[in-house]
Amino acid sequence: MNATNPRNPKAGLDALLTPDNCVLLLIDHQPFQFAGLRSHDTQSVINNVVGLAKVAKLYKVPTLLTTVVEERGGYLLKQLQDVFPEQKPINRTFINTWEDTRVVEWVKQTGRKKIVMAALWTEICLAMPVIHALGDGYEVYIVTDASGGVSLEAHEVAIQRMVQAGAVPLTWTVFGSELQRDWAREATVPELAKLLVEHMGNVGTSFLWEQQLLNTPPAK
Numbered sequence: 001m002n003a004t005n006p007r008n009p010k011a012g013l014d015a016l017l018t019p020d021n022c023v024l025l026l027i028d029h030q031p032f033q034f035a036g037l038r039s040h041d042t043q044s045v046i047n048n049v050v051g052l053a054k055v056a057k058l059y060k061v062p063t064l065l066t067t068v069v070e071e072r073g074g075y076l077l078k079q080l081q082d083v084f085p086e087q088k089p090i091n092r093t094f095i096n097t098w099e100d101t102r103v104v105e106w107v108k109q110t111g112r113k114k115i116v117m118a119a120l121w122t123e124i125c126l127a128m129p130v131i132h133a134l135g136d137g138y139e140v141y142i143v144t145d146a147s148g149g150v151s152l153e154a155h156e157v158a159i160q161r162m163v164q165a166g167a168v169p170l171t172w173t174v175f176g177s178e179l180q181r182d183w184a185r186e187a188t189v190p191e192l193a194k195l196l197v198e199h200m201g202n203v204g205t206s207f208l209w210e211q212q213l214l215n216t217p218p219a220k
Contacts, residue, residue: 009139010168017141017178019059023112026053026065026146027097027119027126031074037120039155040148046079049118049146051199052172053083058191059179062110065089066097068125096128098136103129107138114139116175118146123158134166145171173200 009015029049034042056063067076067089075081076089092100097119107115115138119126126147130140142162149155159169170178180192197204 015168016181017114017116017175018181019061019179021112022061022114022116022141023107023110024052024056024061024063025097025103025107025115025117025119025129026063026080027117027129028066028068028073029077029080029118029120030067030070031077033073033120033125034077036150037148038150039122039152040145045120045146045148046077047199048143048172049077050079050083051195052118052143052146052175053080054195054199055172055176055179055192057083058188058195061116061179062112063087064103064106066100066103067091068095069093095124096132097125098129098132107133113137114141116141116143118143118172120148121154122147122149123154127158127162130162130167131165139168140166141168141170141175143172143175144169 026049029045034045037045053063055061063084065076065080065084065087067073068091070076070089070091081089090100090102092103094100097103115133117126117130117140119129122144126142130142134140140162142159144155144159147155149158163169176192176195180188183189193207196207
């Protein structure tokens with residue numbers, strides 16, 4: 001592309017996520033934030049963020065867990081911590097995660113420019129670091145169904161604000177699909193199928209039904 005017709009960085013194959021080009025930040029999935037969640041039902045967000053974390057672990061995407069004043073807001077969601085039991089979350093005082101130099105340095109050390117983020121609450125703990133990191137030249141992807149706000153309006157307006165700033169919205173199953181990309185990459189297919197069963201509701205039950213049909217001997 002020449003200067004008069006520059007490439008759109010949000011289009012084309014390079015705009016898609018791969019296991020080698022992104023990192024994942026999971027921000028403030030804590031009891032206090034869940035208590036104020038009103039844009040989604042709590043169980044859905046728990047299911048989705050744990051599924052998201054498991055996808056990242058499956059494809060070896062560098063993942064950072066972080067909390068805000070956990071001594072008052074509570075420890076990270078146990079189901080999420082259990083995905084990365086060896087990692088102690090970065091506990092911040094900054095509301096804006098991107099103002100904590102430990103987080104920024106962690107991302108810099110990976111050498112990756114695509115950041116995937118999910119947080120509670122969308123309008124504050126997600127929007128602030130997303131807008132800040134975009135300003136620092138990173139490409140930021142927001143996982144909308146692993147995040148949530150204090151109201152549906154708060155969540156939706158925050159998504160609009162971040163998209164206007166340049167963020168790319170996606171859902172947790174889209175993240176997994178982009179990382180898998182090709183069913184011929186068989187090494188990760190069994191674990192991905194397990195995630196479908198554990199976290200994708202009717203998709204998982206339909207998959208199990210299909211497997212049962214395939215494994216059922218024909219009637220004599």
